[in-house]
Amino acid sequence: MTARVLNGREVAKTLMEELAMSVGAMPTPPRLVFVRAGDDPASASYVRSKERLAAKAGVRSETRVFEASVTQEDLLREIASLNADADVDGILVQLPLYGHLRASEILDAIDPAKDVDGLHPVNVGLLWSGRPGLVPATPAGLIRIMEHYVLPFEGQDVVIVGRSNLVGKPAAALFLARNATVTLSHSRTRDLASVTRRADVIVAAAGQPGMIRADMVKAGAVVLDVGQAPVDGVLRGDVADDVAGVASAVTPTPGGTGPMTVAMVVANTVHAAKARRG
Amino acid sequence: MTARVLNGREVAKTLMEELAMSVGAMPTPPRLVFVRAGDDPASASYVRSKERLAAKAGVRSETRVFEASVTQEDLLREIASLNADADVDGILVQLPLYGHLRASEILDAIDPAKDVDGLHPVNVGLLWSGRPGLVPATPAGLIRIMEHYVLPFEGQDVVIVGRSNLVGKPAAALFLARNATVTLSHSRTRDLASVTRRADVIVAAAGQPGMIRADMVKAGAVVLDVGQAPVDGVLRGDVADDVAGVASAVTPTPGGTGPMTVAMVVANTVHAAKARRG
Numbered sequence: 001m002t003a004r005v006l007n008g009r010e011v012a013k014t015l016m017e018e019l020a021m022s023v024g025a026m027p028t029p030p031r032l033v034f035v036r037a038g039d040d041p042a043s044a045s046y047v048r049s050k051e052r053l054a055a056k057a058g059v060r061s062e063t064r065v066f067e068a069s070v071t072q073e074d075l076l077r078e079i080a081s082l083n084a085d086a087d088v089d090g091i092l093v094q095l096p097l098y099g100h101l102r103a104s105e106i107l108d109a110i111d112p113a114k115d116v117d118g119l120h121p122v123n124v125g126l127l128w129s130g131r132p133g134l135v136p137a138t139p140a141g142l143i144r145i146m147e148h149y150v151l152p153f154e155g156q157d158v159v160i161v162g163r164s165n166l167v168g169k170p171a172a173a174l175f176l177a178r179n180a181t182v183t184l185s186h187s188r189t190r191d192l193a194s195v196t197r198r199a200d201v202i203v204a205a206a207g208q209p210g211m212i213r214a215d216m217v218k219a220g221a222v223v224l225d226v227g228q229a230p231v232d233g234v235l236r237g238d239v240a241d242d243v244a245g246v247a248s249a250v251t252p253t254p255g256g257t258g259p260m261t262v263a264m265v266v267a268n269t270v271h272a273a274k275a276r277r278g
Numbered sequence: 279m280t281a282r283v284l285n286g287r288e289v290a291k292t293l294m295e296e297l298a299m300s301v302g303a304m305p306t307p308p309r310l311v312f313v314r315a316g317d318d319p320a321s322a323s324y325v326r327s328k329e330r331l332a333a334k335a336g337v338r339s340e341t342r343v344f345e346a347s348v349t350q351e352d353l354l355r356e357i358a359s360l361n362a363d364a365d366v367d368g369i370l371v372q373l374p375l376y377g378h379l380r381a382s383e384i385l386d387a388i389d390p391a392k393d394v395d396g397l398h399p400v401n402v403g404l405l406w407s408g409r410p411g412l413v414p415a416t417p418a419g420l421i422r423i424m425e426h427y428v429l430p431f432e433g434q435d436v437v438i439v440g441r442s443n444l445v446g447k448p449a450a451a452l453f454l455a456r457n458a459t460v461t462l463s464h465s466r467t468r469d470l471a472s473v474t475r476r477a478d479v480i481v482a483a484a485g486q487p488g489m490i491r492a493d494m495v496k497a498g499a500v501v502l503d504v505g506q507a508p509v510d511g512v513l514r515g516d517v518a519d520d521v522a523g524v525a526s527a528v529t530p531t532p533g534g535t536g537p538m539t540v541a542m543v544v545a546n547t548v549h550a551a552k553a554r555r556g
Binding site for chain 1: 398408441443459473
């Protein structure tokens with residue numbers, strides 16, 4: 001068997017077209033504000049790619065860049081002002097922040113209704129309580145890929161490898177809400193291969209390039225690869241190449257879950273705008 | 279093998295002694311206020327048993343009882359006044375409420391720092407983010423029983439049967455934080471027996487009397503029974519009697535996880551008081 005390739009770029013394109021139509025029907029387009037206060041060069045280019053994609057959907061976006069001299073109080077004041085601004089629908093603080101800043105306090109200060117990253121405790125709590133809220137972009141993108149290719153959720157054994165707040169844990173909540181049986185595995189899991197081998201769906205989100213090998217995958221499983229790490233200058237996922245010979249479907253790296261993450265941030269902004277404006 | 283009985287009453291007693299010592303060292307004892315606005319007779323006796331247990335630990339408690347004529351606004355005003363009262367450490371709204379009341383809005387109005395039920399979205403979000411907060415009593419009690427009997431968490435395959443907000447989901451977060459590999463199963467799980475049979479620890483929280491039978495349990499597994507339903511006038515758990523012949527340890531019903539739930543509500547009040555008073 002050669003696995004079907006789940007083309008994240010294509011799914012993202014379809015989603016962006018839907019969002020553009022949805023935004024076109026709104027009296028005022030949604031507005032997303034990025035806050036950047038760090039010197040990580042990758043972070044700057046990541047924000048630019050999000051801004052470009054937002055523009056494609058008709059979402060207004062802008063980036064507020066702070067120098068290294070910025071204080072915790074400056075940033076908290078900025079967040080408070082964005083929270084209070086009725087014309088702002090989404091706020092995204094790009095991590096990592098400068099080392100002297102306390103990121104957690106700054107992220108907690110964002111109005112949960114504008115938290116398009118979905119990482120505020122209120123949004124995490126709403127997600128796990130089965131209530132509407134903003135959901136982290138990467139796991140939301142996994143669900144959207146599954147839906148696009150009409151892959152089943154109900155009763156599926158889903159094994160998630162990696163338990164980060166950003167991906168593994170919220171992915172568990174989303175698959176559970178769709179009636180999958182969900183296992184959260186991680187670095188302390190005993191005999192990981194025996195766990196992944198029973199999965200109908202594997203979410204590889206450990207950040208260990210190539211760690212999921214063909215012998216860890218049941219024939220016909222769906223494998224979603226969230227890992228993205230540069231290896232010798234090439235972006236590599238958590239899923240080894242030989243998995244494509246066993247799985248029924250895999251996301252490629254690049255071009256799989258990555259493009260969906262950026263698109264889902266834009267989708268969250270549109271959701272947030274609609275929810276806020278009633 | 280005949281399973282060791284995990285005596286919840288004994289664990290609760292030890293916990294209550296610890297709490298009484300801890301409260302004795304505080305300048306002012308913690309204060310817990312129950313709000314009861316419903317006509318369920320079981321709920322009245324449940325509140326009384328919590329009040330009695332609170333008294334044993336030296337925790338002040340009182341119950342505010344509302345008649346069926348109470349309005350949503352009355353209750354929201356009551357919650358606001360309890361939130362504002364610096365002498366109140368814990369607030370517990372006993373469910374079910376009268377049918378005309380919107381329970382979710384009332385529970386959300388409780389200050390998360392006084393939410394000794396641990397069900398406020400903020401506390402749920404803190405739990406899943408690995409941050410300090412108030413944790414629902416029943417799953418916290420399961421952890422305490424495991425700790426009391428020095429049963430291992432790390433690398434254990436824990437299968438939770440039932441995915442309620444009250445038990446199944448928070449139990450998953452607590453076992454995961456202790457480095458177990460956690461599976462959440464439920465009514466839509468395909469072939470539940472094959473899932474539970476691989477578990478080192480089973481948390482039975484489906485509310486289906488006797489549903490976990492000996493043939494669904496691996497030899498030597500630990501089985502924690504959260505189910506409590508009256509069958510022909512007798513309180514029955516989710517775990518069938520024959521499981522004791524296979525498991526290495528089980529909680530009895532009654533006298534297992536039930537007494538721990540009430541004790542953990544008192545423990546949460548003491549934690550809340552300490553956290554609030556710095």
